[in-house]
Structure formats: C-alpha cells, structure tokens
Amino acid sequence: MDLNDSPNEAAFRAEVRAFLEAHGPTEDVSSFSSPDEDAVVPRADAWQRTMHAHGWAALAWPKEFGGRGAGPVEQIIWNQELARHAVGMTHHVVGVAMVGPALLYHGTSAQKAQHLERILNADDIWCELFSEPGFGSDLAGVQTRAERDGDEWVVTGQKVWSSGAHRSDYGLALCRTDPAVAKHAGLTAFVIDMRAPGVECRPLRQMTGNAHFNEVFLSEVRVPHDAVVGEVDRGWEVARTVLMHERMALGGIETAFDWGDFAAFVAAHADRVDDIARQDIAQLYVWARSLEFLNARVITKLGRGDVPTAESSIMKLALARLVIEQGRIQMRLLGAAGLGSGDAQLRFLSSPAMKIGGGTDEIQRNIIGERVLGLPRDPG
Ligand SMILES: Cc1cc2nc3c(=O)[nH]c(=O)nc-3n(C[C@H](O)[C@H](O)[C@H](O)COP(=O)(O)OP(=O)(O)OC[C@H]3O[C@@H](n4cnc5c(N)ncnc54)[C@H](O)[C@@H]3O)c2cc1C
Structure with missing residues (x-):
C-alpha cells in the first residue's frame, strides 16, 4: 500500500487544486442534499457549466466526448480535492457519473450526439428509473412493462426512490420486454422523456423534510424505438454498467x-x-x-x-x-x-x-x- 502520491499523481493534484482555487464554487452547490433545493440548483447548474468550460466536467469520459480520459486514481484525487474545497454532490451526478457511462458503452451514435454534450453542459437533467415498490435489491425482477407497437414502445408501470426525477428532463428506465424468459434476460433499457404524456412524478418527503426522490408513474407512455439503449432484452447489461458507476460515484x-x-x-x-x-x-x-x-x-x-x-x-x-x-x-x-x-x-x-x-x-x-x-x- 502506498500512502503518497506518485510524481504524476502529485502533478495532477496540483492541477486540480489550481483549478478549484481559481474557479471552484464559493457557495454551497450540494443540490442532492440541501434543504434549500430551489436556491442551490441554479448554483449547481452554473458550477457544472464552469467545469465543462474548463474540461473538468467528466474525468473518466473519453476526450472525444468532452471528458478527460482520466483513470480511477485521478477520479479519487479529484474527489479528495472537491471534499477539501467543500464542494458537495450536485444533481448532475446521475447524468455525468451513471447515465453518461451507460450511453458511452451501450448507446447509438445518435444517442451520444443527442445527449452527452447536453449532460456535461447542464442543459439536461437525468434520473435513474430502476427501483420499483417490490424490486430494489432484486432489481432484475422489475415489472414495468414495455410492449412494442410498430416504431414505438408503450411503457406502463411504477418506479420509486427516483432521485431528482421531479427536476429531470430524461430518465433511464429498466423495463420488462419479455416476461416469458428468465428475469435477467427479458429486460430492456429506455430513455424516457420525463415530459411525455403519461409520466407523473410524485415527490416523496423524507424525514429530513426534503423531497429529493419520487414515485414515478408511467401510464402507457409512448417511447420511440430509437430510445432503446443497448439491445432489446439485454437491458441488464446496461443496468450493470449504471450500477457499477453508481457505486464509484457514491x-x-x-x-x-x-x-x-x-x-x-x-x-x-x-x-x-x-x-x-x-x-x-x-x-x-x-x-x-x-x-x-x-x-x-x-x-x-x-x-x-x-x-x-x-x-x-x-x-x-x-x-x-x-x-x-x-x-x-x-x-x-x-x-x-x-x-x-x-x-x-x-x-x-x-x-x-x-x-x-x-x-x-x-x-x-x-x-x-x-x-x-x-x-x-x-x-x-
Ligand atoms: C437516498 C436514496 C436514493 C436512491 N435513488 C435511487 C434512484 O435514483 N433510482 C433508483 O432506481 N433507485 C434509487 N434508490 C433505491 C435503492 O437502490 C434501493 O432502495 C435499494 O436497492 C434497496 O431496495 P429496496 O428499497 O427495494 O429494498 P428491498 O430490496 O426490498 O430490501 C428490503 C430489506 O431486505 C433486505 N434484503 C433484500 N434482499 C436481500 C438478500 N438477498 N439478502 C439479505 N437481505 C436482503 C435489504 O437489505 C433490506 O433491508 C435510492 C435509495 C436511497 C436510499
């Protein structure tokens, strides 16, 4: 175990510090935990744009998509320096650190072109529509149905614990497309437009008094086929990518x-x-x-x-x-x-x-x- 930075790591840390000292936020941006969400969200958006303008919005993403192509050690150093500078987690963490990697690995060129830049620039907010009232730990059991209808899919079901869904433009939803096969095999991931007819968010108040997560009801929501992420019936692979990155982001x-x-x-x-x-x-x-x-x-x-x-x-x-x-x-x-x-x-x-x-x-x-x-x- 090595407790000291290597010369490369020390140089990277110095670069991060210089950026944070010059451009880091001077007020609270922790929009995922603040009791004063309405005031903090615009500051969090501005901070996201500042990071993007200076090339710090997504360390691990490839450079061609606006990232830095950095490795996990740099990511940890970045997190350490954010903590040292008292910069909290913003609501953009879902788009940048969870959905973004899923689109990078599994998305089509059109999906990457449509969404990635907008995620980095705080133009769109994303939520993760995975958990359901009966399925959290056993996520592969989700029951929200998506049925094919020509060039569209019709999605019906209920999600819960959806962090930030009430502010989101898009959600990445895990849905059952083939109920006849083993549970991991019949799932598909979809991009859901959170303003589409049939999408209803009901914020849930927590014991902190905040309402950062939601129940999301999907009632015959029509989703175009080109909103499928990855392959039909192989959504579990997409979910695993999201969950792996979620653990790293937390x-x-x-x-x-x-x-x-x-x-x-x-x-x-x-x-x-x-x-x-x-x-x-x-x-x-x-x-x-x-x-x-x-x-x-x-x-x-x-x-x-x-x-x-x-x-x-x-x-x-x-x-x-x-x-x-x-x-x-x-x-x-x-x-x-x-x-x-x-x-x-x-x-x-x-x-x-x-x-x-x-x-x-x-x-x-x-x-x-x-x-x-x-x-x-x-x-x-
Ligand atoms: C702050 C917060 C934010 C969240 N944000 C999101 C989000 O944005 N999007 C989203 O989709 N989800 C989100 N979640 C949901 C989260 O992923 C689930 O709550 C979690 O996976 C547990 O699932 P569950 O609540 O259904 O509990 P269950 O899976 O029903 O578990 C109930 C209890 O049974 C235990 N249990 C279950 N299975 C086993 C087992 N095999 N062995 C032993 N014990 C077991 C659990 O540990 C737990 O104590 C969020 C949760 C929190 C707390």
Missing part, C-alpha cells in the same frame, strides 16, 4: 466524511464532551483512519491496474456506519440545541439512507460473505 471516505470538520465541531462543543463521548470520538477516529488506509489500498490497487472487488463493499458498509455514528455523536453533543434545524440534524436524519442507497448493508454483507469469506452463495 465514492469512498473522501466524499462522505471529513475528520477535520468533525474535529472542529467537537472542539467547538468541548464543554459537552464527557467520558462516554470521548470514548465514542476515539472509536470514530479509529474507524476513520482504518477507512483511509482501506481507501489507500484501493487506490494502490487501481494504480497497478488491478480491480478492487470486495473492498468497495467493505468500504460502503463501514462508511455508512461511520457517517451514522458521526451524526449520533454530534446530536448527543448538541443536546436539545440540535433539534429543529441545522447541519448536524440534517446529517443525523439523512445518514440512515446510506445503509440503503447503492445497495443495502445486507447486500454488501452477502458480497463480502461470498467473495472474502467463501461462504455459500445467497440463494436469492
């Missing part, structure tokens, strides 16, 4: 937790740190440092061209626990003063979602059980 410790911020919070509330809180803070420090080392191991593996496997599941599981514990400690230190509003309450109320989104804790445990411990496969 990130490691650098995007979700900052020990410096937490330590500053504790110092500001030092008068409330009793023996129990001291133990909890020390425990959190140990977890955070362990995760940093795991992160460094992942970076080293990536740098050597290896693909980390179970590490990302361990990372996701541990990170959720870390962020939830951070919220709990902060609320305990604040006492009644923490109730009602504020960053600590927002973190406390939003952190349990980390145990669910991007694959639940139990699913990560299944992966670790199978790939690290060699246990029998999940019968599900």
Whole structure:
C-alpha cells in the first residue's frame, strides 16, 4: 500500500487544486442534499457549466466526448480535492457519473450526439428509473412493462426512490420486454422523456423534510424505438454498467466524511464532551483512519491496474456506519440545541439512507460473505 502520491499523481493534484482555487464554487452547490433545493440548483447548474468550460466536467469520459480520459486514481484525487474545497454532490451526478457511462458503452451514435454534450453542459437533467415498490435489491425482477407497437414502445408501470426525477428532463428506465424468459434476460433499457404524456412524478418527503426522490408513474407512455439503449432484452447489461458507476460515484471516505470538520465541531462543543463521548470520538477516529488506509489500498490497487472487488463493499458498509455514528455523536453533543434545524440534524436524519442507497448493508454483507469469506452463495 502506498500512502503518497506518485510524481504524476502529485502533478495532477496540483492541477486540480489550481483549478478549484481559481474557479471552484464559493457557495454551497450540494443540490442532492440541501434543504434549500430551489436556491442551490441554479448554483449547481452554473458550477457544472464552469467545469465543462474548463474540461473538468467528466474525468473518466473519453476526450472525444468532452471528458478527460482520466483513470480511477485521478477520479479519487479529484474527489479528495472537491471534499477539501467543500464542494458537495450536485444533481448532475446521475447524468455525468451513471447515465453518461451507460450511453458511452451501450448507446447509438445518435444517442451520444443527442445527449452527452447536453449532460456535461447542464442543459439536461437525468434520473435513474430502476427501483420499483417490490424490486430494489432484486432489481432484475422489475415489472414495468414495455410492449412494442410498430416504431414505438408503450411503457406502463411504477418506479420509486427516483432521485431528482421531479427536476429531470430524461430518465433511464429498466423495463420488462419479455416476461416469458428468465428475469435477467427479458429486460430492456429506455430513455424516457420525463415530459411525455403519461409520466407523473410524485415527490416523496423524507424525514429530513426534503423531497429529493419520487414515485414515478408511467401510464402507457409512448417511447420511440430509437430510445432503446443497448439491445432489446439485454437491458441488464446496461443496468450493470449504471450500477457499477453508481457505486464509484457514491465514492469512498473522501466524499462522505471529513475528520477535520468533525474535529472542529467537537472542539467547538468541548464543554459537552464527557467520558462516554470521548470514548465514542476515539472509536470514530479509529474507524476513520482504518477507512483511509482501506481507501489507500484501493487506490494502490487501481494504480497497478488491478480491480478492487470486495473492498468497495467493505468500504460502503463501514462508511455508512461511520457517517451514522458521526451524526449520533454530534446530536448527543448538541443536546436539545440540535433539534429543529441545522447541519448536524440534517446529517443525523439523512445518514440512515446510506445503509440503503447503492445497495443495502445486507447486500454488501452477502458480497463480502461470498467473495472474502467463501461462504455459500445467497440463494436469492
Ligand atoms: C437516498 C436514496 C436514493 C436512491 N435513488 C435511487 C434512484 O435514483 N433510482 C433508483 O432506481 N433507485 C434509487 N434508490 C433505491 C435503492 O437502490 C434501493 O432502495 C435499494 O436497492 C434497496 O431496495 P429496496 O428499497 O427495494 O429494498 P428491498 O430490496 O426490498 O430490501 C428490503 C430489506 O431486505 C433486505 N434484503 C433484500 N434482499 C436481500 C438478500 N438477498 N439478502 C439479505 N437481505 C436482503 C435489504 O437489505 C433490506 O433491508 C435510492 C435509495 C436511497 C436510499
């Protein structure tokens, strides 16, 4: 494991820092978590355009499509520097980091020409229409039907948990096109125009008070055949590309937790740190440092061209626990003063979602059980 940047990595980091210092946002752009979504979204759009204008909008995309052709190590360095500069995740993450790669790998030339540049320039917002009320972990079971009608498909069903769908121009939907074959085999991915007749978004209010995700009802929505992404009945391949990139976009410790911020919070509330809180803070420090080392191991593996496997599941599981514990400690230190509003309450109320989104804790445990411990496969 190498804890230091190589000369190339150090040069790249310096380049990122110079860009962020010159052009980075000076106000909050975290439109995916802010309670003040209406104010933050225009700033997030402006930030996306700034990144695009300077060639930083999509590190991993090929240069011919407006990306930088960068590798995973550069992506991690970029994330670390964003966190250092306190730049939060925006609603463009779905288009840039999840749908974009799916279009790059599986899309037609026409789809790439129509959508990719507009994603980078914040002209279009995208959502992921995968999960359904009965199908999340078992995503291959989705029941939303798409039936062929001449040059069109007719899509009917219900999606849920669709982040940002209420602001989206397009959604990438996973639909069942052949109910007669094995569940993974009869799926197709479609681009859905979120303003087409028959598309209805109902925002769901979360316990944070925000309404960042939605139920999406699709009632006989007519979709042109050229909106199929990849091949008919091979949508599972498209979904896998999206999910793999989603896990990378949700990130490691650098995007979700900052020990410096937490330590500053504790110092500001030092008068409330009793023996129990001291133990909890020390425990959190140990977890955070362990995760940093795991992160460094992942970076080293990536740098050597290896693909980390179970590490990302361990990372996701541990990170959720870390962020939830951070919220709990902060609320305990604040006492009644923490109730009602504020960053600590927002973190406390939003952190349990980390145990669910991007694959639940139990699913990560299944992966670790199978790939690290060699246990029998999940019968599900
Ligand atoms: C903040 C957030 C944003 C999201 N955004 C989107 C989005 O934009 N688009 C989208 O499509 N989806 C989105 N999701 C949905 C997310 O992908 C699903 O919630 C997740 O995959 C779990 O699916 P589920 O909710 O249907 O739970 P289920 O799969 O029904 O699981 C219920 C419980 O059973 C457990 N379980 C299920 N299967 C197994 C198993 N085989 N072994 C052991 N335990 C099991 C689970 O761990 C869980 O505790 C989002 C979720 C969150 C929290």
